[in-house]
Amino acid sequence: MNYKNELANLLSRCTSLPADELLQAIETPQDQKMGHLAFPCFRFAKEMKKAPPVIAQEMSEKLKNECPPWIEEIRATGPYINVFFDKAAFAADTLEAVYKESEAYGSSTQGAGQKVLVEYSSPNIAKDFHVGHFANTVLGKALDNIFRHLGYDVTSINHLGDWGTQFGKLITAYLKWGSKEEIEKTEIAGLVKLYVRFHEEADNDPSLNDEARSWVVKMEKGDEEGLALWRWFISLSLREFDRIYKRLNVEFDLTRGESYYTDKMEAVAKTLADKGLMVESEGAQIVDLEAYGMPPCLILRSDGGTLYPTRDIAAALDRYQTFKFDKCLYLTGNEQILHFAQWMKVIELMGNEWAKGLVHVSYGMYNFEDGKMSTRRGQVIKAEDVLNEAVAKTREIIEEKNPNLSDKETVAEQVGLGALIFNKLYNSRVKDTVFNWKHILNFDGETGPYVQYAHARCCSVLAKAGLSKDADLIGSFDAKHLADDEAFAVARLLYDFPASIVDAASKYEPFLIARHLMAIAQAYNAFYHKHIILVDDQEVKNARLALTSATRQVLRGGLKLLNITAPESM
Numbered sequence: 001m002n003y004k005n006e007l008a009n010l011l012s013r014c015t016s017l018p019a020d021e022l023l024q025a026i027e028t029p030q031d032q033k034m035g036h037l038a039f040p041c042f043r044f045a046k047e048m049k050k051a052p053p054v055i056a057q058e059m060s061e062k063l064k065n066e067c068p069p070w071i072e073e074i075r076a077t078g079p080y081i082n083v084f085f086d087k088a089a090f091a092a093d094t095l096e097a098v099y100k101e102s103e104a105y106g107s108s109t110q111g112a113g114q115k116v117l118v119e120y121s122s123p124n125i126a127k128d129f130h131v132g133h134f135a136n137t138v139l140g141k142a143l144d145n146i147f148r149h150l151g152y153d154v155t156s157i158n159h160l161g162d163w164g165t166q167f168g169k170l171i172t173a174y175l176k177w178g179s180k181e182e183i184e185k186t187e188i189a190g191l192v193k194l195y196v197r198f199h200e201e202a203d204n205d206p207s208l209n210d211e212a213r214s215w216v217v218k219m220e221k222g223d224e225e226g227l228a229l230w231r232w233f234i235s236l237s238l239r240e241f242d243r244i245y246k247r248l249n250v251e252f253d254l255t256r257g258e259s260y261y262t263d264k265m266e267a268v269a270k271t272l273a274d275k276g277l278m279v280e281s282e283g284a285q286i287v288d289l290e291a292y293g294m295p296p297c298l299i300l301r302s303d304g305g306t307l308y309p310t311r312d313i314a315a316a317l318d319r320y321q322t323f324k325f326d327k328c329l330y331l332t333g334n335e336q337i338l339h340f341a342q343w344m345k346v347i348e349l350m351g352n353e354w355a356k357g358l359v360h361v362s363y364g365m366y367n368f369e370d371g372k373m374s375t376r377r378g379q380v381i382k383a384e385d386v387l388n389e390a391v392a393k394t395r396e397i398i399e400e401k402n403p404n405l406s407d408k409e410t411v412a413e414q415v416g417l418g419a420l421i422f423n424k425l426y427n428s429r430v431k432d433t434v435f436n437w438k439h440i441l442n443f444d445g446e447t448g449p450y451v452q453y454a455h456a457r458c459c460s461v462l463a464k465a466g467l468s469k470d471a472d473l474i475g476s477f478d479a480k481h482l483a484d485d486e487a488f489a490v491a492r493l494l495y496d497f498p499a500s501i502v503d504a505a506s507k508y509e510p511f512l513i514a515r516h517l518m519a520i521a522q523a524y525n526a527f528y529h530k531h532i533i534l535v536d537d538q539e540v541k542n543a544r545l546a547l548t549s550a551t552r553q554v555l556r557g558g559l560k561l562l563n564i565t566a567p568e569s570m
């Protein structure tokens with residue numbers, strides 16, 4: 001049941017104003033003493049020539065005569081009409097919805113018929129998959145899940161950095177100093193080493209740079225020797241990336257790197273020239289964006305070579321051709337905000353109406369505090385090292401807290417990764433993330449393990465009652481036993497959860513879901529500590545078990561949206 005809609009209809013009958021207009025004005029008071037929903041009467045004062053408190057008084061008297069069963073009380077407080085739910089009816093209605101919809105709770109058809117591309121992760125071939133790519137993958141995967149849950153037709157894309165001058169350098173270095181066995185064994189680390197060596201040697205021998213450039217030119221003309229090495233570098237890198245994706249349960253509908261657009265660049269330059277958008281500047285070709293308060297967007301270097309923006313423009317045009325998307329999301333760190341603003345503006349200036357569907361979803365950096373992994377020392381922090389460390393630390397905690405747990409290894413992996421993911425998704429993406437192991441793995445703090453633990457607690461309560469974890473308790477309890485404040489607080493949060501999913505999608509902010517799950521976990525724990533669940537009174541027990549079971553389900557489903565697994569015991 002949609003309570004806001006119901007209230008709007010009721011108000012509409014009493015005022016003969018359109019319900020959708022009234023709906024906009026309905027508020028959810030922070031303090032539930034002010035009702036579960038509230039309606040401010042200021043807006044009618046002018047028309048009715050009365051003070052808002054008088055209107056509130058009169059209108060609530062009128063409403064009382066029509067009071068439907070879901071409302072327990074209507075009260076005028078100052079200029080507000082406060083509406084109090086019948087808590088038992090509310091709980092019964094909410095728990096039933098959660099049961100009935102099961103895994104689909106909070107899903108909808110709002111996205112039906114709409115195509116959304118989510119480009120995320122996008123690491124660079126022959127370079128480390130670092131914590132920034134981890135952050136990207138975590139955010140992207142959450143958005144991917146969220147949009148699918150809301151019925152959008154989503155295609156996920158991994159836009160690999162697989163083209164550019166670095167591959168000429170790498171080929172040059174490999175042919176001079178590399179060994180096949182060594183690289184096969186060391187994968188990206190070996191390639192990074194070759195790349196570093198190239199730069200060291202090129203300082204003394206600039207001709208190496210010419211050699212590297214000539215490889216790029218050869219490859220662009222289809223040179224098989226160069227391309228074969230390049231493909232090998234890609235497959236070695238993907239081997240490493242795939243290990244991480246497997247652990248994170250991430251799969252892409254499309255893995256398509258920058259190289260795919262190589263033969264589509266010329267057309268971009270030509271179109272821009274034809275449309276009179278391109279001008280020459282110091283030998284290079286640019287699109288002037290001064291009118292939009294931005295530096296120019298570089299399209300062609302003076303030697304005719306294409307640039308990062310050129311590739312993004314080519315890719316967007318190609319994606320629109322292929323998918324006719326309604327939205328195309330791009331995840332990157334916020335250091336790329338200008339780059340995206342520039343090339344997206346160029347797409348718009350080209351006269352593409354669909355440019356409004358291009359969305360840059362940017363996020364803040366990781367700040368590692370001192371210790372073994374300190375960003376202050378300036379080195380790259382590899383994602384795999386952080387994942388391993390999180391799991392190792394979690395293993396220690398489990399060993400200390402619950403040494404008899406079965407399947408410790410799996411749980412350590414789920415909780416360790418869950419902690420990292422939750423930490424990244426607990427604050428608005430635009431903020432930097434402070435990385436502190438003590439905080440991230442604090443089972444009592446605002447952390448992934450805390451929410452996972454609340455879920456495991458629900459599982460254990462149900463198990464103690466001899467119930468399977470998704471036992472159907474509908475019809476076996478009387479919701480009047482869920483009218484206490486603690487139970488109602490949980491029910492209210494469960495009821496509100498679907499709205500948080502919608503909100504998260506519209507703002508591209510998974511943290512709204514993470515926060516909501518934290519609130520549910522905290523509310524359930526407060527309920528658990530205040531009330532004994534497994535009491536002798538069968539009716540009371542069943543009601544509390546039903547609440548427990550619904551909580552378990554929403555926590556599990558919500559964590560899944562964030563790509564976090566919820567173990568049944570931990």
Ligand code: ARG
Pocket residue numbers: 119122123124159160161312330331332
């Ligand atoms: N590969 C780039 C990096 O690691 C990110 C690519 C972002 N996507 C894009 N379409 N430009 O920084």
